[in-house]
Amino acid sequence: MPKNRDVARANLESLYRIFTVPEAPDSTLGAIDQAIADDVNGFLQTHIVAIERNLEEIEADFASSAIPEEPTYVSEYTEFVKQHLVAHSVHTAAPGFVGHMTSALPYFMLPLARLMTALNQNLVKVETSKAFTPMERQVLAMLHHLVYRRSDDFYPSWIHNSQHALGAFCSGGTIANVTALWVARNRLFAPEGDFRGLAQEGMCNALKYRGIDGVAVLVSERGHYSLGKAADLLGLGRDNLIKLQTDSHNRIDLKLLREECRRLQDRNILPLALVGIAGTTETGNVDPLEEMADFARELGCHFHVDAAWGGPTLFSDRYRSLLAGIERADSVTIDAHKQLYVPMGAGMVVFKDPTALSAIEHHANYILRHGSKDLGSHTLEGSRPGMAMLVHAGFSIIGRKGYELLVDMGIDRARTFADMIRRHPDFELTSEPELNILTYRYCPAAVQQALSGAMPRQRGGINDLLDQVCLLLQKYQREAGKTFVSRTRLHMARYGEELTVLRVVLANPLTTDEILASVLEEECAIVQRGEIQALLQQVELLCTEVVA
C-alpha cells in the first residue's frame, strides 16, 4: 500500500512539473525547446517539397487506436515528432512549392505565434481576452477600411461598439462565407409583423410567410466549394446554389446571370445573394464586380464578394483597380492565412453595414450578455484563439507598402511565368494570369496546331489522352518532391470541353524565375518516362489522322 501511494505522489509531482514554467533557460524543457526550434529551422531551410515516401508507409506510424496508457518523456516524444511527423511533412514554405495557396511565412510569425499560444486567450469574451478584444476589433476595422474606405469619422463610433461588430474573425474562408450567407438569409427573412424571422421560425415558415418556393445563391462555376457547403448547411439545398458558366476569362457571364434570374422568378424562387469572386481558386480571375453590384441592387439582393484569395490586391496602388466595385459589396471574405501571410487558421468577413451582424446575434447567461463587448455574440464559432494578433503583427510590421510589394511581385512573376510557358514549345497556357495564379498543360506545339484544325470528336480523343498525361505528370512530380504544382479540371472555351490542367499559385516571395524554369524542365524530364511516352505516341497518331 505505501508503495502505491509513493507511485501516486511521484506521478503527481511529474504532472506538476509538466504544468510549471521553467525558471532557467538551460532547463531540460528549455533545451528541448531549442532543439525543436533548430530542427524546424533545418526543415524550413531545406528547399524540397517532400521526401519521397508513400502515404501507406506513413500510416503505419499512426496505426494504433489506443491512447497510450503510460506517460512518455517530452524528449522521447520530440524525437518521434522529428522523425515521423516533421520529416514527412510537406514543405509548404519551399520556393518550389507553387501548387497551392499555402506559402512561406514571415519568420517573425513564429515567436509571435508561440506567444499567442502561451497566453491562451479566448476571444469569445472579454473576461478571457481583455486587450485581445480591442485588438481584434481594431483588426476588423482595418480590414473594413481597406475594403470600404469609409471616412475617418465613421470608425470611432463603430470600432469598439458594444452592440455591434464590423465583421467576424474566424478559422478560415469557409466559415467566413457561411457567416456572410447566414447573415444575408436572416436579413432577407427578418422579423416583420406576426412573423418572428427565419432565425426563430425556421426556413419553411419563412418561405411560407413570403409566399415563395425557395431562395437561390448565384455564383460562377469558379465559385469555391464552401458555397455548396453553405447552401446545404443553411437549408437552401445545393440545387439552389446556381453555378453559371464563365466567359473565356473565367469570369461570370452577366447575360447568363440575367437569364437565370428570370428563370428563377418564373419558378417563384427569390435570389438571396449574388456572389462575386475576387481571385478564383483555380485561375485567380476577378468577376466584374461593378456590374454585379449594379445587378444586385436591381434585384434588391445581398451582394457578397469572396475575396479570400484576392482581397490583399487592395494593398497595391498598381493593381487595386482590378477589384473595383468590391466597396459596394454587402459583405467581403478575406483569408488572413493566404495573402496576409498569417499561419493557417485565420479568416475574416466584413460587412458594409455595421449593424448587419445583428441578424445572427446571440446571448447566454454566463457570457455574451447584452451590452458586453464580447466578440462571441456575433460569430459562428464559440471559443477562439487570438489569431487576430498575427494579422495585427502583419499589418504593423509589413505595412501597407510591404504587402503592396508582395502583391505586385506575385502578379509580375505570374506574367513572367506565363511568357515562359507561351514561349516553350511543349506547353500550352490554359488560363492567362489576371492576379498571381495561372494554369497550363503539357501539349507540344504540333499537337496544339492539330487540335485547332481537328473535328470535335478527334479533339476529344486527343484531349482525353493529354488529360492522362497531365494527371501522371502531376503525380510523378509531387512524388519526386523537388517541386510541386497542383492540378484541376477546367472548362476551356477554346476547345469547348473540360480539360485536366496544371495549376500554379505564385505568392511565395522566395520563388525565383530560375525555380519556375526548373519546374518546366523537371516536367519535360518526367514526360520522358515510358508510361507517358506511350500516351504521347497515341496522341501523335491521332494528330496524324487530323492532318490527313
Next chain:
Amino acid sequence: MPKNRDVARANLESLYRIFTVPEAPDSTLGAIDQAIADDVNGFLQTHIVAIERNLEEIEADFASSAIPEEPTYVSEYTEFVKQHLVAHSVHTAAPGFVGHMTSALPYFMLPLARLMTALNQNLVKVETSKAFTPMERQVLAMLHHLVYRRSDDFYPSWIHNSQHALGAFCSGGTIANVTALWVARNRLFAPEGDFRGLAQEGMCNALKYRGIDGVAVLVSERGHYSLGKAADLLGLGRDNLIKLQTDSHNRIDLKLLREECRRLQDRNILPLALVGIAGTTETGNVDPLEEMADFARELGCHFHVDAAWGGPTLFSDRYRSLLAGIERADSVTIDAHKQLYVPMGAGMVVFKDPTALSAIEHHANYILRHGSKDLGSHTLEGSRPGMAMLVHAGFSIIGRKGYELLVDMGIDRARTFADMIRRHPDFELTSEPELNILTYRYCPAAVQQALSGAMPRQRGGINDLLDQVCLLLQKYQREAGKTFVSRTRLHMARYGEELTVLRVVLANPLTTDEILASVLEEECAIVQRGEIQALLQQVELLCTEVVA
C-alpha cells in the same frame, strides 16, 4: 528616379529578410525570439489574473482604423506587444483564475505549437499535410476508441479509410455540435426514391416530402448556446430547439421530455435529435445518458452527447461511470482545448457509425477528389491547421493515466471547495459539484434561514438584492485582478426562481486548497464595501419582516 529604384530595392531586400529563416541563433530575430519567450515566461509565472485597467483605456491603444503605411521593425513591434497586449492580457493560466474553462497548459505545448505553426500544414488535403493527415486520423480513432471502445479489429478498416472518417477535427465545440446536428439532419432526410435528399433539395422540400411541419432538437435548459446557433444556421429555427427544465440536479427531466415529445407529435413535428450533456457549462452536471439513449431509440432519432467539457472523465477509472451510456450516442463532441489541455482552437466530434459523415460529404476538382484521403471532404471547415498534433502530443506525453490524475484531482478539489463553502457562515452552495464545476453565492446563514421561512414575494425581494450583491462582488473581484470567478443565472428548485450565482471551474492542477480559501476571503473583504453593505442592510431589513 534612381533614388526611387534604390528605395524599391532596399524594400525588397528587407522583405526577403523577413521571409528568410535565420541561420545563426544569435541573429537579431533569434534574440527577439528569446526575448519574447522570456517575457512570456515572466507573464506565466505572475500569479495574478489581470492588471487593473479598464477596457476603455486599453481601447485607446487600438483606436486607429488605418493599416500602417510604412513597415515597422520587428523589435519595435515586439515592444508594443509586450506593453500593450501581453501586459493587459488575462492570466488564464493563473491558479487563481477559476472562473472559466480556460486553464494552464502543459509547458511542452509551447514549443510544439511553434513547430506546428512553422510547418504550416493545411489539413484540408494530403497534398499540403502529408504525415499530418494519418496523424489526425489516428487522433480521431483514439478519441473514437475512448468513447465507443470498439474492439481492436474494428479500427484497422476505418482509421485510414479513403471513403470515410471516424469524426471531424475542428476549431471548437460549436463547430463540432453544428457538424453533429448537420449530419443528423441530412441523415433524417436522406435521398429516397424521387427525393434527392435535404442536402440537395433544401429544408422545405424535405419537410414536404415527409409530410411533416418541422423538426425539433431537444435538450435541457443547461444546453450550450451553440445549439441555438445550430438550430438557426441549419434552418430549423430557434423555436424548434426545445429546452426542457431540469431536475434539482441540473439534469434533464425525462418526464417532461416525454411529454414534450408527445406535444410535438400532436403538432406534426418530428424529433430530429436528443442532446444529452456530459458536463453542463454552468454546473458541470451529466444528463441521464442511458435513459436518453433508450428514449432516442424508442423515438428512432439521433442521440448526440455534448461532452465538450466532461468527455475526458472517460480517462478516469474512478469516475468513468458518471458518463455511462455515452457509448450509445450517435455522435459525441469533445473539446481538446478544455480538459485535454491543448491550446485554444481545437474541438472534435466522433460518430458511432463510421459512415455517418458521408451525409455531409463534398468534393471539388482541385482537391477532395473522390477516393483521396483528404480530410476536408468530411469537415465543415476548409483549410485547417495541424492542431491535432497537440492532441497527439497530449495523449502521448500525459498518457491515459496522466489525464486520469488530472480529472480525479479536479473532481476531488471541487468537492473540497464545496465543503469549504458549506461550512462557511456567509456563503450558500447553489449547485453541488458532480464533476469539477460548482456554483455558490454570498448569502449569510441567517439570510438562508429567513429565506426558508419566507413567503414567495418576500423571497423574491431578498433574492433580487442578493443578485445585485453577487453581480457587484464578481465585478469588483474581476477588476482587482487577484483571483477570478465567473457568474451566471440559474433556476434554483429550492426557491423556485432564477438567481445570479458565482461559478467556479476547477481544472488547473496548480490551483491549491489555499488559493480556494483565499478566493472566499477576498470575497468577504469585497463585501465590506459601502455599496454592497447598503444592499445587505436592505436584505437584513427584509429578513426581519420575514421573522416578524
